[in-house]
Amino acid sequence: MVTYDAAPTALIVHAHPEPHSFSTAQMTAAAQSLGEAGYRVEVLDLYAGGWAPVLAREEFAPVDGLFKPQAEQMRAVKEGTLNAAVKAHLDLLLAADLLVLSFPLWWFSLPAVLKGWVDRVFVMGGVFGGDYGLFRDAALAGKRAMLLFTTGGPSESFQPGGAFGPMDDFLFHIHRGMLEFVGFQVLDPVVTYGPARMTDEERTAALDAVRGSVARIAADFPTTVR
Amino acid sequence: MVTYDAAPTALIVHAHPEPHSFSTAQMTAAAQSLGEAGYRVEVLDLYAGGWAPVLAREEFAPVDGLFKPQAEQMRAVKEGTLNAAVKAHLDLLLAADLLVLSFPLWWFSLPAVLKGWVDRVFVMGGVFGGDYGLFRDAALAGKRAMLLFTTGGPSESFQPGGAFGPMDDFLFHIHRGMLEFVGFQVLDPVVTYGPARMTDEERTAALDAVRGSVARIAADFPTTVR
Numbered sequence: 452m453v454t455y456d457a458a459p460t461a462l463i464v465h466a467h468p469e470p471h472s473f474s475t476a477q478m479t480a481a482a483q484s485l486g487e488a489g490y491r492v493e494v495l496d497l498y499a500g501g502w503a504p505v506l507a508r509e510e511f512a513p514v515d516g517l518f519k520p521q522a523e524q525m526r527a528v529k530e531g532t533l534n535a536a537v538k539a540h541l542d543l544l545l546a547a548d549l550l551v552l553s554f555p556l557w558w559f560s561l562p563a564v565l566k567g568w569v570d571r572v573f574v575m576g577g578v579f580g581g582d583y584g585l586f587r588d589a590a591l592a593g594k595r596a597m598l599l600f601t602t603g604g605p606s607e608s609f610q611p612g613g614a615f616g617p618m619d620d621f622l623f624h625i626h627r628g629m630l631e632f633v634g635f636q637v638l639d640p641v642v643t644y645g646p647a648r649m650t651d652e653e654r655t656a657a658l659d660a661v662r663g664s665v666a667r668i669a670a671d672f673p674t675t676v677r
Numbered sequence: 678m679v680t681y682d683a684a685p686t687a688l689i690v691h692a693h694p695e696p697h698s699f700s701t702a703q704m705t706a707a708a709q710s711l712g713e714a715g716y717r718v719e720v721l722d723l724y725a726g727g728w729a730p731v732l733a734r735e736e737f738a739p740v741d742g743l744f745k746p747q748a749e750q751m752r753a754v755k756e757g758t759l760n761a762a763v764k765a766h767l768d769l770l771l772a773a774d775l776l777v778l779s780f781p782l783w784w785f786s787l788p789a790v791l792k793g794w795v796d797r798v799f800v801m802g803g804v805f806g807g808d809y810g811l812f813r814d815a816a817l818a819g820k821r822a823m824l825l826f827t828t829g830g831p832s833e834s835f836q837p838g839g840a841f842g843p844m845d846d847f848l849f850h851i852h853r854g855m856l857e858f859v860g861f862q863v864l865d866p867v868v869t870y871g872p873a874r875m876t877d878e879e880r881t882a883a884l885d886a887v888r889g890s891v892a893r894i895a896a897d898f899p900t901t902v903r
Contacts, residue, residue, distance in 0.1 A: 468746065469743050469745070472744075505789055507694050508694055517695050518695040518698075558795050558796065558855045559858075560787075560851075566786065567789030567790075567793075585840070603747070616854070620853075621849065623846050623850075624784075624785045624786050624847050624850050627785070628842070629784050629786075
């Protein structure tokens with residue numbers, strides 16, 4: 452049981468280009484479940500918001516010599532000159548008790564717009580490095596994160612010995628390299644396999660399953676407000 | 678020994694925001710080695726070229742209903758309506774005997790601009806699916822690919838039991854999920870660990886090591902022109 456001064460916050464960062472996709476419906480279902488479990492839910496819809504994913508020199512104060520991205524992130528944190536959009540998302544990230552990355556699995560990883568959210572918002576000096584360390588000494592230590600995604604292929608293809616390879620092995624770079632690296636405890640992912648080949652009835656059942664999974668996850672970490 | 682009607686082609690897709698970075702120097706060194714080994718070398722510099730990495734509805738012919746990215750890629754291949762920039766890069770990809778992805782390892786994966794090159798250029802129907810299958814039945818079967826990258830952390834951190842985790846495990850999503858998926862035989866990566874902490878002399882030696890590694894790789898696959 453964790454006690455909060457206010458309702459705990461879930462930050463959902465969503466990346467699908469189609470507002471009426473199954474992926475977007477899945478995100479909405481998860482948001483509803485979290486809301487019913489007592490979370491205050493914030494959604495960043497990266498496609499709808501036109502997020503620019505390319506980490507580049509132009510977002511920083513002018514650089515005299517070589518542009519070294521992480522050095523510039525450290526400097527911007529220290530001097531308070533972070534790009535306004537990055538700062539706003541970083542503040543949401545730091546305030547969240549639960550981070551949910553919601554996306555279709557593209558090339559066994561994050562869509563570029565979401566990878567570029569990590570590239571730009573997980574700033575050195577702001578979430579790791581500088582006054583922070585890595586992993587358990589990073590800024591998000593004590594917080595939780597989970598992936599919520601869809602696949603093109605069926606679940607059998609992601610079993611050990613399956614046509615693609617083990618899902619855990621594909622997710623390692625995100626779970627270990629992105630989420631644990633900045634301190635998060637990583638929860639089991641919530642996955643819908645192959646919604647494109649489902650009937651309407653199967654999709655409805657799949658969304659119900661997502662609601663159930665998210666509700667169980669929330670119940671595993673009961674929260675009370677002080 | 679492989680025989681070509683013309684010199685074999687290496688396509689280097691490079692993603693670093695700083696033209697004077699070590700990463701860019703490493704790419705140039707590799708290009709030189711490949712040239713000396715008899716390859717015709719094409720370089721796509723994604724930052725310099727302003728590559729737009731976000732796969733979106735706008736790059737396709739107008740869609741009546743839901744925007745389904747892979748279905749639209751299939752349709753665009755069939756109807757000859759692929760976005761011009763995507764088509765140009767796809768043609769280079771299909772013509773290449775060796776693909777080299779050159780980048781700094783950001784969050785244990787590709788920088789967003791390079792992930793978005795894969796998202797947009799590895800089109801369904803053009804490199805897999807449609808008339809092609811997956812893996813050995815995909816369009817790039819018989820071709821080779823390799824990663825050429827730099828890290829922030831030292832090599833010890835990427836050993837089994839190291840602070841981060843095994844490098845092979847981090848690279849699995851790229852090697853298996855992107856390169857093998859479209860048919861490539863994946864060569865060992867060429868990596869420079871932690872160039873940011875090197876002296877000028879150490880960097881010079883590291884670039885020499887890259888030239889040597891790339892030359893050995895080229896020698897492992899000798900080519901002759903018919």
